[in-house]
Amino acid sequence: MNPPLRPFRCLNGDCGFPHGGRCAREAEFADPAASCVELMRGEAPAAPAEIPAPKAEDLLPWSGQHFTTREGLALTRRGKTACIALIGPAGSGKTSLIASLFLQIANGRRPGLPLRFAGSRSLPALDRLIQKAAAWGGSAEQQIVDHTPVSAEPDPGTFLHLSLRPEEDRDAPVLEVLLSDVAGEHFAEWALESNEKTTTRLPFLPLCQEVMVLVDAHALQGEEGGTLDMDTAMVIRRLVQESRSWPRRPHLSLVYTKLDQILPREEIVLDAQLWKRLEDDSWRSVQAMLEARDDGMNAEVTGVAAFPCALAKGQPAGVTELFGAAITRINKQRPWARLELPVPAGGPSFLCVRRERP
Amino acid sequence: MTTRGIGVIGGPGAGKTAWLSALLEWVGGRGKRYLHYDGMSSNAQALRQLQLPLTRQQYPQRTPIESGLGLDVPLRTSGDHIPEVRFSLHVSDYAGEELNKKIFQERTWGDTWQNRSEQAALLIFVRIPHNEGKNSKESGDFVPLPRLQLQEPPDEDSPEAWGERVYRGQSRPPAPGVSSAVQVPTVLSLIEVLQALRHQRGLEGGERPEPASLRIGVVISAWDAMPQDWKDAGPTHYMQQELALLDDFLWSNFQAEDVRCFGLSSTGGDLNDPEYKIKYKKNPCGYVQWTDAFGRQQVVKDIAAPLYWALFGDRGLPDGSP
Structure with missing residues (x-):
């Protein structure tokens, strides 16, 4: 009885083929499983060197997550x-x-x-x-x-x-x-x-x-x-x-x-x-x-x-x-308290009849 | 002549490559054109690769992610009502992968994207959401658009085919009801990019830029595969009903006259149909449909129509004469 096939692994980090998606180099290969040199079965090689964190100016201004x-x-x-x-x-x-x-x-x-x-x-x-x-x-x-x-x-x-x-x-x-x-x-x-x-x-x-x-x-x-x-x-x-x-x-x-x-x-x-x-x-x-x-x-x-x-x-x-x-x-709702302006004594008549809007 | 830049963005499989290929075929084609080449692109090899499939009457394949993240095509407009303008068509991330993976998920965007904020217009390509109540596909798992109906492209010899179409008493897509499916939006990454570009321009949320300073054209690709009732209703109605989140975002953040929705068929029909393939070989063309300010549907062969609008607004749109 043949041993079970080991899962696909792809050296191309953007490839979705091992997970049932599309091969990143699909335009080059009609049958990625047969032709793609980056696709293999079994354990992936050792992880590449750590990718440096992006610079602050290359980050979007907000995290997209919950607000604190x-x-x-x-x-x-x-x-x-x-x-x-x-x-x-x-x-x-x-x-x-x-x-x-x-x-x-x-x-x-x-x-x-x-x-x-x-x-x-x-x-x-x-x-x-x-x-x-x-x-x-x-x-x-x-x-x-x-x-x-x-x-x-x-x-x-x-x-x-x-x-x-x-x-x-x-x-x-x-x-x-x-x-x-x-x-x-x-x-x-x-x-x-x-x-x-x-x-x-x-x-x-x-x-x-x-x-x-x-x-x-x-x-x-x-x-x-x-x-x-x-x-x-x-x-x-x-x-x-x-x-x-x-x-x-x-x-x-x-x-x-x-x-x-x-x-x-x-x-x-x-x-x-x-x-x-x-x-x-x-x-x-x-x-x-x-x-x-x-x-x-x-x-x-x-x-x-x-x-x-x-x-x-x-x-x-x-x-x-x-x-x-x-x-x-x-x-x-009013975001701030209503401003109460006093009506001056002896002022012009229009100030005396000023009404506050509700 | 003035020089401007127009950006083209969209997720993977949204139709940017197909349109660009067809556009390059159209620009170099016979007959009356308002769009012309303005010199050679710095990436002529990539442009040639783009055009090759359509010269063989085949659809362009999905763009490999590592074959280049951007294209610049120098073009110019002239003729009839079209002013003479030189511009560069920037198709950044034409593979569409960066949109979802890098920008939306990893929150990174480099200089190329940040510089897009200064462009005069953006054309946003969207694909039809097909995930009613289901998981939307990851960027690497795009499912080809369903071609439920093969509509005959408008007959170019028929005078009624082009120009204004007034639909009276036509069936409209049914409005959703209580038992209708809840659609999962697929435009979140596009909205995030628009928010980021607006932020780069110093625009606050809800602040509408000056008229004509930033036009947004939404291009719904593979319009020929749409059911007839959606074609009758038009791309604007489609966006209002099926892409409501994007429609609301654009309404809230841009001037009404600076947003336009187009239905685009890059090839005018199905190149998998042998009969249409022969027809396309003799006269490659597609078509563009939009709803004008009076609610009428306009259909033209010139697939550069979204570009004219992006540059000149409504006055730049062709009148439909073949």
């Missing part, structure tokens, strides 16, 4: 920024929601989101997410996107970035949107105790105008649903307490994710009947939201189905509407 908190803070100082925090335990769907949003924008399907794509400094990072989502076959047992790892670095990547431009027919400035993408484990620690250690990874929270607390609607119905509900309520209460000392209290949304796992896609309607059903499974979290409202926060409840099926089979539900509402609220 420092980079995000610098961006907020340059122009109008929408900083949206997605909070929730591991597996609640934070990263999936971001991937789904980007896919909707990329497809030009933006119901409820009256802005158009103007750029992103995180395109390679977003590309990785959507490629992983594209490979998902639709099975609930498979992960749609990679789990966001816990990081021990002092200021690791935190935000994914999008620039969006209002689609109204005037030269409106772009809005820089920062979406937090942080491992859920950090929020669980922080909810239990807010100290220097637990807040090290979450310094961006006070910057955010919108906070979305995500909870897996399907998991709420499971055996650990009560525990999940309790933990979610704890996160909400921690948020309410901590935000009292922030420069501006964010708008708070409780977002039920994975609605497709409790309802068929075509039956997902965000109505009172659905809320009643969800409330029965998450009464602790709902109670915490009511307390948040009583504490003076703007709070609402909504739901999404970011990936109800494989990409080839249908569209998500509620994703662009969720972010569209958040961004619209942010867009209406």
